[in-house]
Amino acid sequence: MQLDVAVDLLTKAKTSLTNYRIGFTSAQVSAKDMCEKMNVEAVLKEKRLRSTKRHFAYGAADEPIADAMKRLEIIFFNVVVDTTIQSLTDRFKTLSEVRDQFGVLVNFQKLDDQSLNNQCDKLCKTLTxxxxxxxxxxxxxxxxxxxxxxxxxxxxxxxxLTFIHKKHFEELYPNLWVALRIACTLPVTVASAERSFSKLKLIKTYLRSSMGQERLSGLAIISINHEVGKDVLYEDIIDDFASKKARKQRF
Structure with a gap:
């Protein structure tokens, strides 16, 4: 996934969760509809609250909430949504900062000359x-x-980047061409790297302990991109390999 697209989706998700934070009533209606479809009684069990004698203190705990629905909203619903919003903010903060550094490549039409020059210089320093x-x-x-x-x-x-490639503008706009290629190859998550290590355990077994680095890399690429490997005609590859390795025989 592209970096700018991923950040936009995360921003929309955060906005949607923020609006959902104050929509407990709508969530309650949706839950009741799901209960009706599943033939489940949409009633919360009232829990008997224990009354304990407490001495007056400024640091005393809050009084327990008697209403089950109100307790569900405060203790469960709000906590889950707030934790999700905060997790999105914390985990993808760096991703948003990187997007802002490369933002001039897609927002240049909305910038004036001074802002454009400043952001281009900032991107130049980033890629230095x-x-x-x-x-x-x-x-x-x-x-x-x-x-x-x-x-x-x-x-x-x-x-x-596709537009510049189709129009063959690579030589006319070399700096933009390089910056766009870097922006499009920035990883959004580390899932690809984790998948590579998980595949490595399946490829390099104890029977292949003497395998070289070049062959191991080749097998890893084939295993990760197995969908592309299925479309490859192995007969042509074998014939090409045999023709290069075949020894000439004199008659």
């Missing part, structure tokens, strides 16, 4: 390692300003 940089910030700003008319005002990084 030591004294070498992948792009030039000033040239990137000039390339973005002189882009031809685009098919849509709101395009994702991948759509803009």
């Amino acid at each position: 390692s030591g004294n070498e940089s992948d792009i030039d910030g000033k040239e990137l700003a000039m390339e973005v300003k002189h882009l031809p008319s685009l098919p849509s005002d709101e395009m994702t990084a991948l759509e803009l």
Whole structure:
């Protein structure tokens, strides 16, 4: 998934959960409808509250809630939704910061000249390692300003990259071409890396302990992209391999 698309989906999910936070009544109606479909009685059991004698203190605990529905809303519903919203904010905070650094690649049409130059310089510093940089910030700003008319005002990084590739504009906009390729290859999650390690245990068994690194990498790629591997014609590969390895025989 693309980085900018993932952040937009997460933002919409957070907004939806925030609106759902104050919609306990609608959630209650949905739960009753589900109970009717499942032939379950939609009634909360009233729990008998114990009354204990307490001495007055400023740090005393709150009085228990007698209403079962109100207790469900405060103790369970609000806690679950608040925890989910906070988890989204904490886990994907860095992802949003990275999206903001590459945001100039998709929001350049909404920026003025000064903001465009500042964000291009910021992206140039982000893509700098030591004294070498992948792009030039000033040239990137000039390339973005002189882009031809685009098919849509709101395009994702991948759509803009595809447009430049189809029009063969790689040499005309080299800095934009490099920046877009980097933005489109940024990982959204670490699921791919975790999947690689999980596949590695299935490939490199004790019977293959002497396997080389090149063969191990090749088998891992075939195992991860098994859907693509099913469409490969192995007979052609075998014939090609045999033709290169065949020894000439003199008659």
